[in-house]
Amino acid sequence: MKIEQAIATYVGYKQSxxxxxxxxxxxxxxxxxxxxxxxxxRIRPKSVRAFLDGNGPMTRSWHCKFGTLTGFYRFCLARGYVSSVPLPTTEPRCPQTFTPYIYSEDEIRRLLQAAAGRATRRIDALTSRTLLLLLYATGLRIGEALSLNLADVDLDDRVLHVRGSKFYKTRLVPIGTDLTQVLREYAQRRCKRSPLDSDAPFLLTSRGGRVSRAGAEQAFSQMRSQAKVCRHDGARYQPRLHDLRHTSAVTRLVRWYRDGADVQRMLPQLATYLGHVHISGTQCYLSMTPELMQHASARFEQFFLREASHA
Structure with missing residues (x-):
């Protein structure tokens, strides 16, 4: 069986x-x-190893590719497509976990200024600015924001309908007054150059089509350079558009700590809002910034001293 045919069979099986x-x-x-x-x-171990190693430095993608090929070859072995597995018997050490970038309020302002004054061939300035505010205010995934249709943006009830996102989940995302006004102003302008079809994309390219993820990330890269927002921690990657989701979650947690809220009790609500299947996906945000760690440590110290006084 040809490699492309075996892969098509395996992918079809998984999707079924x-x-x-x-x-x-x-x-x-x-x-x-x-x-x-x-x-x-007929594929040999040397060829598989060359695919896994690639041309650049070792990253976590090596292990992602290895895991994917492991599942594929188990499938092939069980069905008799192959008699042996040409994968390495040992794995290199996994590199350090990537740390998302948390934007400061000043960096957010600079990014918005860069967005307001810059248009690319694919995305105009208004769309770029609206997308940044939408991601920062709601913590939506990039794909979720770009998949919104006109019918999904209910500005009267101030709620977004996020449909069929990660894990096939659909959820309602309430939005605040400020973001509602931003989206209302954008909707009024976008409707002048696109038909009022409920299935039409909410965020439009300069030509009236749906904004692609690649186009959004390319525009953001240009805005980030113009705003002079960059990492200084030696990380291999520069701040990403997706990091606005992490920034949104951390900002919410910091505000809860400042307001004296019961953060552990509020975490399940934040998990639902962000579309996490398990709360563990939300708890990871608790250790992302020094300010957040400081608030959490102070809260624990208060709890410890209160418990000690009752002992």
């Missing part, structure tokens, strides 16, 4: 189980392309 399997399918397609038109049982 209800899995999206988009990222893994993309990796396997890249693997098939690098192997050429070979039978799946």
């Amino acid at each position: 189980l209800g899995m999206r399997f988009v990222t893994q399918a993309r990796m396997l397609k890249s693997f098939s392309k690098s192997m050429g038109s070979l039978d799946v049982d």
Whole structure:
């Protein structure tokens, strides 16, 4: 069986189980392309190792590719497509976990200023600014924000309908007065150059189409450079558009601490708002910034002293 046919069968099997399997399918397609038109049982360990190693430094993508190929070859082995697995028997040490970038309020202001005064061939200044405010105010995933249609943005009830996002979840996301006004102003302007079709995208390109993730990230990269927002911690990656989601969550947690709220009790609500399946996905935000750690430590100290006084 040819490698592309085996991969198509495997991807079809995974998706029939209800899995999206988009990222893994993309990796396997890249693997098939690098192997050429070979039978799946003719692929040698040296070729697989070259695909895993790539051309750059070791990153976590090595382990992502390795895990994806492990599942694929188990599938092939169980069905007799191959008689042996050409994967390495040992894995290199996994590099340090990537740390998201948390934008300061000053950096957010500079990014918005850069967005307001800059338009690209694909995305105008108003769309760029609206997208930044939407991500920062709601913590939506980039794909969720770009997938919003006109019918999903209910400005009267101040709620967003996020449909079929990660894990096939659909949820309602309440929005505040300020963001509602921003989206209302954008809606009024975008409707002058696009039909009022409920299934039309809310965020538009300069040509009236849906903004792609690649286009949004390219525009953000230019805005970030203009705003002179960059990392100084030696990390390999510069601040990303997706980091606005992390910044939104951390900002909310810091405000709760400042207001004296019971953060542990509020975490499940934040998890639901962000679209997390498990609360553990939200708890990771508790250790992201020194200010947040300071608030959490002070809260624990107060709790400890109160308990000690009752002992």
